[in-house]
Amino acid sequence: MDGGSLVDHLRIVKRFLDANPHEVVTLLFVNTGPALEYWAQAYFSTGLDLLSYIPPPSKRDGYMHLDDWPTVADMVSTNQRLVTFLSGGADESRVPYLLHQWDYIFETNFGIESPDQYSCAPARPRWWDPSYIPSRLSLVNHFLYAQFLGFRYPNATYANTTNAAGFHVGELGEHAVRCRSVYQRRPNFFLLDFFSEGQAFEVEHGMNAY
Known part of the structure; x- marks a missing residue:
């Protein structure tokens, strides 16, 4: 089934975040198929890479606990208001804002x-x-x-x-x-x-x- 291009959907998210500067959005993509480079290019072309939350490197690989997450107020103040999880294919050493679902x-x-x-x-x-x-x-x-x-x-x-x-x-x-x-x-x-x-x-x- 073709639900449209990733870029088109991400543009909707970008418009929402631009129009609502105090909101935080979480995306979870499951059964991911395209290569990681495709995802990174889509985020770059929509500007969502600049709005994405990046955990500290020391908290990767399953070391991120509940108390380690920033508050909504923290995310708003730093303008890192998009959290994205991939169920497969993530590599945070290459694209640090696309998070491996099962580590978090x-x-x-x-x-x-x-x-x-x-x-x-x-x-x-x-x-x-x-x-x-x-x-x-x-x-x-x-x-x-x-x-x-x-x-x-x-x-x-x-x-x-x-x-x-x-x-x-x-x-x-x-x-x-x-x-x-x-x-x-x-x-x-x-x-x-x-x-x-x-x-x-x-x-x-x-x-x-x-």
């Missing part, structure tokens, strides 16, 4: 086909003790698949329930509150399908309010 973030399981399967346990990267909650940014996967003739695809017909703000099993609100309790802090990111369906933003506002 843990995520929950995915490939869920039943609403009662959502978990808060870290699934990637894998740890010896599955109950261990690392001092890293957390990404909670909350999307549902369906199957047809052995092929798995996003379950669009159930999206309003999947992304609901309620507290029933399978709803985003319940999953978010449960993970906040497990982590003893708010999850940093939720990865959703069909985010315009349901009450995803209400859940986000609730997480930020308490």
Whole structure:
């Protein structure tokens, strides 16, 4: 599927950051295919390389803990207001503002086909003790698949329930509150399908309010 060029999407991000100088944006690119040089050129041509956050070299390779991250106010004051993670292909010694996802973030399981399967346990990267909650940014996967003739695809017909703000099993609100309790802090990111369906933003506002 062709969702358009990377540069076109990055220009939208650049316009948003220029128009909103007190906002910080995080991008996560998964299943990345193009060579790193292509990504670097896209950021350079849009000017986003100059707005991107670069962690200290000593914090690469998994040494960046939660307390090491700058605050939003710090990022605004230094005008490093874009954080970009790549799930593969990153090399921070060459392009220091394209961060290797698994050195900074843990995520929950995915490939869920039943609403009662959502978990808060870290699934990637894998740890010896599955109950261990690392001092890293957390990404909670909350999307549902369906199957047809052995092929798995996003379950669009159930999206309003999947992304609901309620507290029933399978709803985003319940999953978010449960993970906040497990982590003893708010999850940093939720990865959703069909985010315009349901009450995803209400859940986000609730997480930020308490």
